[in-house]
Amino acid sequence: MSDTCDEDDPFSGVRVVLDPGHSPEKPGARGLPPDVPQEHELNQLQCDWICQRLGELGVAVEVPGGDDLEAIGRRAHGAAAFVSLHHNAHDRIDHHTFACVASYRASVGSIELAADIAKRVGAALSMRLRCDAGCLPGVVHQELAVLRAAELTDCQACVLVESYFIDHYGSLRLCEKRSLIAADAIADAILAWLAPRVAAGLI
Numbered sequence: 066m067s068d069t070c071d072e073d074d075p076f077s078g079v080r081v082v083l084d085p086g087h088s089p090e091k092p093g094a095r096g097l098p099p100d101v102p103q104e105h106e107l108n109q110l111q112c113d114w115i116c117q118r119l120g121e122l123g124v125a126v127e128v129p130g131g132d133d134l135e136a137i138g139r140r141a142h143g144a145a146a147f148v149s150l151h152h153n154a155h156d157r158i159d160h161h162t163f164a165c166v167a168s169y170r171a172s173v174g175s176i177e178l179a180a181d182i183a184k185r186v187g188a189a190l191s192m193r194l195r196c197d198a199g200c201l202p203g204v205v206h207q208e209l210a211v212l213r214a215a216e217l218t219d220c221q222a223c224v225l226v227e228s229y230f231i232d233h234y235g236s237l238r239l240c241e242k243r244s245l246i247a248a249d250a251i252a253d254a255i256l257a258w259l260a261p262r263v264a265a266g267l268i
Contacts, residue, residue, distance in 0.1 A: 074123030076259060079268055081119060082127045082220075084137050084149040084211065085112035091132050094154035097235035104231060107240055108150045111228070111248040115150075118252035124259075138214025141223055145268045146178060146255060147215045149225040152244070154232035162187045162247075163195035165205045165225040167212040174222035178258045179204045182226055185250035190229055190243060221268070222258060226251060 085108040087093035093104030116126045129140040141147035164179035164186075171179075183203025187194045194203035207225075215223035228247035234240050262268045 076119070076256070076263060077123035078125065079123070079259060079263060080125045080127065080144045081255065081259075082129065082141050082144045082147045083112050083115060084129060084147070085109045086149055086151040086225075088130075088132050094152055094231055096154070096231040096237075096240060097233075099235055100237035100240075102231050102234065102237045102240040104152045104154070107152050107228075107231065107244045110241060111150045111244050111251070114245055114248040115148075115252045115255070118249070119255065122256065124256075134210040135214040138211040138216075138223075139218060141215035141220035142218040144218075144220045145259060145262070146174075146222040147220050147224070148178075148182075148251065148255065149211050150248075150251070151225060151227050152229060152231045153227040154230055160192065160230040160233050161195045162190060162192045162229055163203050163205045163227055165207045165209060165212060165227070167216045167223065168206045168208045170213070170216045171206065172216065172221065172223070174258075175216065175224055176201065176204060178222040178254065179224045181258060182224060182251055182254040185254045186226065186228055186247045189246050189250040192229060221262070 087105035096102035129137045164183040166175045180201045
């Protein structure tokens with residue numbers, strides 16, 4: 066990528082926490098028949114792909130697991146970035162993409178990473194960005210337990226991504242394709258956010 070370092074393992078020792086939201090016990094959003102795609106499976110697919118992308122450049126990726134949102138958020142302690150991966154579903158609103166940050170306590174780093182993730186995912190999937198009054202395009206301020214807990218640590222950027230609305234699709238294969246496209250965009254954004262901070266010795 067043009068906006069990250071080209072050296073071997075340029076991010077060696079940098080730690081990032083990825084949270085593939087939900088689980089088989091709490092599967093999250095669902096798509097349409099006939100396949101009825103499950104959010105937790107698409108979140109895990111994205112997580113595996115981003116882990117591979119970041120790991121190839123030396124990033125130490127941690128995946129906490131479980132359904133205790135505050136415990137997951139606390140694992141952000143000592144990490145450069147925390148990203149929780151999600152898909153959305155709501156049949157009464159227009160479909161778009163966005164990235165959440167914690168209300169009232171989001172750091173500058175969180176807002177910057179969220180804005181870039183939303184921009185890249187939106188462009189990759191040809192989707193509009195949600196625009197809330199007073200917020201950057203694609204950035205949504207919400208009081209979410211996992212982000213609240215993460216922001217209380219020393220982590221420099223804490224973001225929850227809603228890649229797209231899966232209730233718009235009934236094909237698992239199509240959802241998997243779109244989720245991997247979004248995962249590439251998320252990985253690009255994480256690496257682009259890390260690069261100048263690593264170069265400056267801030268991480």
